[in-house]
Amino acid sequence: MNFKAEIAKIFARVISKKESKWIQNPIETQQKIFDELITVGKNTAFGKDHNFKSIQNYEQFKQNVPVRDYEELKTYIERVVKGEENVLWKGKPIYLAKTSGTTSGSKYIPISKESMPNHINAARNALLGYINQTKKPDFVSGKMIFLQGSPELEEKNGIQQGRLSGIVAHFVPNYLQKNRMPTWETNCIEDWETKVDKIVDETLNENMTLISGIPPWLVMYFEKLIQKSGKKNIKEIFPNLQLMVTGGVNYNPYREKVKELMGEDLPVVQTYPASEGFIAYQNDIHDEGLLLLLNHGIFYEFIPTDEFFSENPTRISLKDVELNKDYVLILNTNAGLWSYNIGDTIRFVNLNPYKILVSGRIKHYTSAFGEHVIAHEVEEAMKRTIAKFPAQVSEFTVSPQVNPKQGLPYHEWLVEFALEPQNLEEFSHELNSNMRKLNTYYDDLISGNILRPLVISKVNKNGFNEYMKSQGKLGGQNKVPRLSNDRKIADVFYQLKLIK
Incomplete structure (x- = not known):
């Protein structure tokens, strides 16, 4: 084990011990986040419009702040995009994560000085948790590939704008920069097929030890690697590949295909990142449940999916959730999203600690005959x-x-x-x-x-x-x-x- 791997192993042990403190106190942790959010929110335009100064508890918060999706929060976000300060959160956001909207073109999700570290630390802690559990840190010494969007940003009204994965690329620690692939120039290629072909060329003969990306990307990348190399599978191309990290969609439907392309069943760490916040990650390689991140600047609310479209749906906090029940996930974040319907549905598969699976999208269902299949x-x-x-x-x-x-x-x-x-x-x-x-x-x-x-x-x-x-x-x-x-x-x- 080289020096970098040894340091990673020690760091993983320290971080895992630190994380265990909030994991053991979930309700108290969420209450603390709630109080911090309300304290800051009082001095924003949104907080004044919704009388945050009168809010003492969650019940009062629900009375003052309705659940909204992007379209319903858009008037506030447009003020943020124009450069106005203290609208949803204090000051201006440091970034606006640009995502594809379904009805309004591009969406702009604010990322604040307070919320940005949560995106970075959660991704880091997912890897450190794997190291601490398996005692296998050697992958940090090899090449790591992150299949992601362009890191090129543009500035408007004093705020940097770009894709979340591109924004995150600016925060890769210096000690990992030499290990990171593909090159900056390749990551900036916009056309996806051209980009993947270039990534194949750059990585084919490298000592890859970690690969990260959403499952459909991985399948495309692996197929092109095998076609170009003439090898039977990915392990023949990258014999030292030790770990995959996935996110964005449920990995299970892709598992067998990836296993076939890989040539073996490689360890996988599943994550649940979003522009609105890093919500959960797999902290146990043997348990597919994703640890809900309760101390990362997000106060969570939940609405049972079977009530969501009713006139007065039940709206609860963490302490009242039930196992194996589907909920629409509602976020309050330290970037200024308040009772924000992210559009995802989740179900709890463990309550000690709180672990979830992403069960779908509230807008993506089939119910032409009243069946509401998710x-x-x-x-x-x-x-x-x-x-x-x-x-x-x-x-x-x-x-x-x-x-x-x-x-x-x-x-x-x-x-x-x-x-x-x-x-x-x-x-x-x-x-x-x-x-x-x-x-x-x-x-x-x-x-x-x-x-x-x-x-x-x-x-x-x-x-x-x-x-x-x-x-x-x-x-x-x-x-x-x-x-x-x-x-x-x-x-x-x-x-x-x-x-x-």
Whole structure:
């Protein structure tokens, strides 16, 4: 073990001991964050508009501050973007993270001087937690690749703007800069396919020990590496590769495909970063639950998903959450997002410590017949089905077919297989059976002959990449929604002739 690895091992032990203090006091930690946020928020335009000076507890906060999404908070954010101070948080944000909006073009998420360290420290602590648990720090001595957005920033009204992953690139410690790949110039390439090709060229003959990126990126990168090198798998190319770090989407649907490309089941640390804050990471390599970060400048609220669209949904703090129940995640951050609906749904898989899984997007669901199927259910159904068949799935999405040319309506699953099952009819039957077990409303609709069993439509190889390219969203943090409540995505697949 070299000097850098030895230092990392010691540092990991120190940080893990420090983290254990708030982990053991979750409710008190959240209360402290709440008090700190209200104290600062009192002196902002938002705080004055919502009478923060009268707020003494969470119940009063709920009465004063409604839940909002980006569109509903936009009037305040536009003032921030124009350079006005003390709008949502004290002073100006130091960055605006630019993300793709669905209805309003680009979204600008404020990152403050207080919130920026939480993004950096959480990513660091995820790796240190792995080191402390496994006592395997050697990867810090090799080359590390972070597949991310361009680090180029532009300044407007005294605030730097750019993609979150590009902003974070400016905070890589000096002692890791020599290990970091790809080069700065390559990271600045905007066209994703050109960028990945260049990354392949730069990394092919390097001693890669850690690779980080969202699963669809990793699959594309690995496939191009194997094609270029002529090797059988990634471990033949990078024999010293020790760890993968993923985020952005659930890793499980990609696990078997990545394992095949890798040549073995490499350790994976899953993370849950967002422009709004770094929310959770996997702190136990043997437990897929993600540790909810309670001391990172975010006070969390939760709304049961089955109540979210009702007139007066239940709105609770951490102390009242239940196991295995889906909640819409609501954030209050030290960058000035107040009761902000991030759009994600989560479920708690452990309450000591508090661990979550991301179960989907509140706007991404299928409920054309009242079934309200969410991402967790379709991903779990696919996972269970693949476990019984020699099959591999690269990507899939689900849309309702309300008006078929003949027969009853159904759910259409657009599936890109890496390894197609020998008997697709049996595979479909098993998938449908698993969906019925996971969603009682869906089961009732099948039993009542309102819906017929799901239909799988096979997507051409690289069809999902072609779809994303057609939408101008290949690469970056973009991904195809698991579910739709209409035919917009499915129709494009048919228009582009991406269905076999």
